[in-house]
Amino acid sequence: MEAIINAPGTIKGIEVLFFEEAEVTKMRSGQPSFATYGPMSVLYFPQYNRFVLQINDWRYPLLRRLSVNSAGNGSYTLPGPNGSSFDLKITQPGQALGNLDALLEGTRKLEASPEDKLVRLAAKKHAETGPKEVITETIKQAVHKVQNKVATFKTGTKNLTSTKKRINQKDIKNKDFKKESHSRLKKNFFESSQKLAGEFAQKRKDNANLNQSKQFDELKKNSASHAAIYYVPQLEIEEAILRNKDIVDAAPKSDKGIMERGRERLAEVQGSVEKTLISEGMTHYQG
Numbered sequence: 001m002e003a004i005i006n007a008p009g010t011i012k013g014i015e016v017l018f019f020e021e022a023e024v025t026k027m028r029s030g031q032p033s034f035a036t037y038g039p040m041s042v043l044y045f046p047q048y049n050r051f052v053l054q055i056n057d058w059r060y061p062l063l064r065r066l067s068v069n070s071a072g073n074g075s076y077t078l079p080g081p082n083g084s085s086f087d088l089k090i091t092q093p094g095q096a097l098g099n100l101d102a103l104l105e106g107t108r109k110l111e112a113s114p115e116d117k118l119v120r121l122a123a124k125k126h127a128e129t130g131p132k133e134v135i136t137e138t139i140k141q142a143v144h145k146v147q148n149k150v151a152t153f154k155t156g157t158k159n160l161t162s163t164k165k166r167i168n169q170k171d172i173k174n175k176d177f178k179k180e181s182h183s184r185l186k187k188n189f190f191e192s193s194q195k196l197a198g199e200f201a202q203k204r205k206d207n208a209n210l211n212q213s214k215q216f217d218e219l220k221k222n223s224a225s226h227a228a229i230y231y232v233p234q235l236e237i238e239e240a241i242l243r244n245k246d247i248v249d250a251a252p253k254s255d256k257g258i259m260e261r262g263r264e265r266l267a268e269v270q271g272s273v274e275k276t277l278i279s280e281g282m283t284h285y286q287g
Helices: 095-108 121-128 131-161 169-174 189-205 216-220 234-250 258-286
Strands: 010-028 031-045 050-055 058-061 069-072 075-079 085-090 229-233
Touching: 010 050, 010 095, 010 216, 010 234, 031 229, 050 234, 058 234, 095 216, 229 234
Parallel strands: none
Antiparallel strands: 010 031, 010 085, 010 229, 031 050, 050 058, 069 075, 075 085
């Protein structure tokens, strides 16, 4: 129930695709180092304009510069951190699988990645400060932790020795805890939770993306009022996006410089223009 209830610190994800059986295995140097199995959701997060694959606690945001290779029959290879990769296998045939292929292809062909403005502030801070400033800040944090512990210890000791805080054993024996206790659950909590779970299951079942062919842009237009909604911890989604950005940044860059790539592009354009002029000249001559 936690995944479909809006709680503080969570973010809304629209379930655009759902697969009942999927498996992902993390491969490093040809050896499996991690694996998880279960239903897979493809969630769209409007706040970040990102699609995210999710199986249990494994989440993989799709980025334009992450090259996902498909071997067909629901088998995919996704880039991982530090030279590793993820082998994803989906054993559920049907139109939903075709729509997943359309989504992956559409993400790869985007002219630019969505601007989610997520950056690693800690790394930026260390890059702008020298070793002296970093050491000073670390010492300050350590001193602050010690001060907090000392203050907590003193407060606890004070409460234990204070006459106002002492509890009479006779009062405890005669106190009716059952009468004074109050439930923290809202009225009709279980009934409303069951209703919410039923609505979620029905929306997942009625998702048109599972049985109708959809284009990339259409997959994002699935209205939240007609789709199953997940509420995922926001910090976990942000960390997953940043982790995949790190994978992109760590990928080998092209050896060609900007000027060299520009010259190649200019040569391609000139060649295209020359072919067009020759074609038009031959047409006029033949005419």
